[in-house]
Amino acid sequence: MSHPQYLPSLRRVAVCGGTHGNEMSGVYLVKHWLQDPSELQRSTFQVTPFVGNPRAVEQCVRYIGRDLNRTFAPAFLNTKASDSDLYEIQRAQEINQIFGPKGSSQAYDFMFDLHNTTANMGSCLLVNSESNLLSMHMCNYIQKHCTVRHCPILFCQPPGEEANFTMSVAKNGLALELGPQPQGVARADQLAKMRSIMACALDFIELFNKGTLFPAFEIEAYKVVRRTDFPRYPNGEISAVIHPNLQDKDFQPLKPGDPVFQTFDGEDILDDSDDTFFPVFINEAAYYEKKTAFCKTKKGTFAQPAIQKGF
């Protein structure tokens, strides 16, 4: 049996809610934790909750000027922010200053980012890629120990694109994407699930910091490979909706020839790919403007080596 990979202990952990101001589970949890952080406290590390986009939260919208969760790229972080810049560019620089700088040794050890989706994604765990060893072990721990069922792992980093999500500021990260929940609504069931997963994730860090050996494992995960837009009229307006057979079927196999859209004339539009995919973010409200009706993923099994805190 080979040695585990030794990783440094985690000292500073951030929890962001309201990266999108109308995804209410994280907004209300973080506001609660800012008043009463007791349930975040563990003995071996410090946890800092914060509101990602306070102005968007105030107006209960996703963002003011541009999507904060696409703004942590060097082009936005490494220019001098001025008052004339979009609000989210200024805010991304503030967050980078407090919890980063991104890519530096001063950055926070871990960042959680709390999201909701209108899609039927269950309690989805978003990791950049399978090379995020610590996050992958955390996901494995959550799947094995959390009372919340159906926590599929999704790799959110499209191949060839850089990580520009809020959580990319810290050295490691995990985003929670819980749904279905409408924008601007807090459902008690989703709130409770998010809370349970967060508690379990913090327990994992505590155990890791205390020297627990986490053995090697294989785990199933989904990788985004393609985005599919709605059919549109020449003027850009959508000409069809998600087919009733596909609606709410996130993470379920979509086979070539399966119906994917239904036009306003009642015509079915069939999937024209030649392979089976597992669609996610089906009918996510915020993705209409991003020209994404759903994302196609491939399912894979990923082997991860054992880890333990280094000395």
Added chain:
Amino acid sequence: MSHPQYLPSLRRVAVCGGTHGNEMSGVYLVKHWLQDPSELQRSTFQVTPFVGNPRAVEQCVRYIGRDLNRTFAPAFLNTKASDSDLYEIQRAQEINQIFGPKGSSQAYDFMFDLHNTTANMGSCLLVNSESNLLSMHMCNYIQKHCTVRHCPILFCQPPGEEANFTMSVAKNGLALELGPQPQGVARADQLAKMRSIMACALDFIELFNKGTLFPAFEIEAYKVVRRTDFPRYPNGEISAVIHPNLQDKDFQPLKPGDPVFQTFDGEDILDDSDDTFFPVFINEAAYYEKKTAFCKTKKGTFAQPAIQKGF
């Protein structure tokens, strides 16, 4: 047997989608019907589809300056609109000019207004009150003949308040309130239901215009009697969410002492009324700002006389 009440035939009918710009079933249906009105056409009357709040639709928000569906009151309609007025005041005056004037003999005979809600309201039929004889017969016809199940009737006019909804511009009106559907999302199932109900409602008008006698009947309906706000902190922020036992239970009996909220500390808050009510609009996203967590209704049975087209 007494004579039926004789009512004038209907010649001009309007169908409004997008009174709220992020309630997508009506938005997409009306846009489709503006391109292809064939399914709205009947032999005895003319149907005019229109987008209620085009700027809000464009931005996919409920409204720009104020809620259009609360703007059809004399205070807004009877002043000279200037460019400095809120957009919805100008737009309400335009709609009133085209389809009204409200309360006048020139007004359209009937207006449909197509809405969605994030609450689990089914395919709810909104009528001002039981005195809207023609609308009540239409509801009865829909309940008996439409393939869509669960079409409860809700009287939306709070006692003592004047009708300031969009549909109040016409002589008669019916609003459809279909849910649950997130804001900014079009679900094929809700779209199909709205379409079926509209077809059935237009069939009813056609039969009425052709002289069909619609006999007297008794029908069950719900009347809003009270609005209940979320518990709030002194700073105005909500301190509890809808209790999981109440979530999605629209039109189901809520008894004194039943749990209605759950605080972020996990404490249950019980209903403190001394009577059974039937809550509706439970956790409607747009009502957080209106300080309404849900509306309490009373259920009643309402007798309606026979109607027939007058000569």
